Amino acid sequence: MRTHDTSSSQRDTNHRDTETQRRDESSTDRPALQAGWRTRIGRVREPYTRPAASRTRPSSVARAAQRRPSNRARFRSSHAFRSISVSLCLRGVFLFVFVLSICGFADAQSRSWPTERPPQPLAAREIRFPPYEIQTLPNGLQVVVVLHHEQPAVTMRLLVRSGTASDPKDKLGQAHLAASLLDQGTVTKSAEQVNDAVDFIGGAMGAGAGTDLTFVNMVVMKDSFDAGLRMLSEMARQPAFAPGEIERQRQQMLSGQQVSREDPEYIANSVFDRLVYGFHPYGMPANGTAQTIAGLTRDDLVAFHTRFFVPNNAILAIVGDVTADEAFAAAKKVFGDWA
Numbered sequence: 001m002r003t004h005d006t007s008s009s010q011r012d013t014n015h016r017d018t019e020t021q022r023r024d025e026s027s028t029d030r031p032a033l034q035a036g037w038r039t040r041i042g043r044v045r046e047p048y049t050r051p052a053a054s055r056t057r058p059s060s061v062a063r064a065a066q067r068r069p070s071n072r073a074r075f076r077s078s079h080a081f082r083s084i085s086v087s088l089c090l091r092g093v094f095l096f097v098f099v100l101s102i103c104g105f106a107d108a109q110s111r112s113w114p115t116e117r118p119p120q121p122l123a124a125r126e127i128r129f130p131p132y133e134i135q136t137l138p139n140g141l142q143v144v145v146v147l148h149h150e151q152p153a154v155t156m157r158l159l160v161r162s163g164t165a166s167d168p169k170d171k172l173g174q175a176h177l178a179a180s181l182l183d184q185g186t187v188t189k190s191a192e193q194v195n196d197a198v199d200f201i202g203g204a205m206g207a208g209a210g211t212d213l214t215f216v217n218m219v220v221m222k223d224s225f226d227a228g229l230r231m232l233s234e235m236a237r238q239p240a241f242a243p244g245e246i247e248r249q250r251q252q253m254l255s256g257q258q259v260s261r262e263d264p265e266y267i268a269n270s271v272f273d274r275l276v277y278g279f280h281p282y283g284m285p286a287n288g289t290a291q292t293i294a295g296l297t298r299d300d301l302v303a304f305h306t307r308f309f310v311p312n313n314a315i316l317a318i319v320g321d322v323t324a325d326e327a328f329a330a331a332k333k334v335f336g337d338w339a
Helices: 002-041 060-067 071-110 174-180 191-200 222-237 243-260 264-277 290-295 298-308 324-335
Strands: 132-136 142-147 153-160 204-209 214-221 314-320
Touching: 132 324, 142 324, 153 222, 174 204, 174 214, 174 243, 174 298, 191 204, 191 222, 204 222, 214 222, 222 314, 222 324, 243 290, 243 298, 314 324
Parallel strands: 142 314
Antiparallel strands: 132 142, 153 214, 153 314, 204 214
């Protein structure tokens, strides 16, 4: 076994030596062969040798990075393209406007536009009020009579120069509540009796309060003028302010405020008044608040009426199918004793 192994290794060594000798001979003869090949072709051609840097094949990630530009490069290219596009669009718009202006100018020169001016306003017409007369009674009450004979009716209104602006800040709604009770009963008649009397003569009555005034009005036919004027005087001068009616009107005011708080127009007007007038009486809520209305008493209403419902703080207007003499005589007869 040992002799066999030694001979085998010797054969392997000889074989390797033979292969090495062949490679050396081929490498020695290769330049000569290449030189003869160049001579036969007639030109010198250097063999291609790959650069050392390119002999190593780059990885897939490197190849992708070489093919794909970076985010900054893409941003710069897109930004430049966008700038060029916007510039071209603006140039196109300016060119279009310029062409239109030239065309319009040429068209305007070719057309004959009207030269007449708009019509002048008409001359102011004289306003003619219906004939009226004014007298002041000895107690200071001003009486205004306006003659209006188109219909056999007479409208009477008593205006008092005090309204919701006169309410103290802790008694807001006082004027409104007092005015709403003027036609809800007098010292001698209940609210139901007053309504029945007005209905009997075919008339209509009402009362209310504004910012700077409180009013009571009556509308009757001409033949009921005297009776209507007496009823107007009684409502304005002798209101009952009955406790039951006060509570009823108070609840109506509170219910009305709940509805108004859901009305955008009411809220907008309230905010506007506060922003414009601040805490001046014009900026305060005319109908009061839930707290001030709940705190009003009958004595507050009586005090308001006693203070402001006086003849020298009121105006009586009579408009309708009556003469001035009839109206002044009736006013003196009914309101002459008002002090």
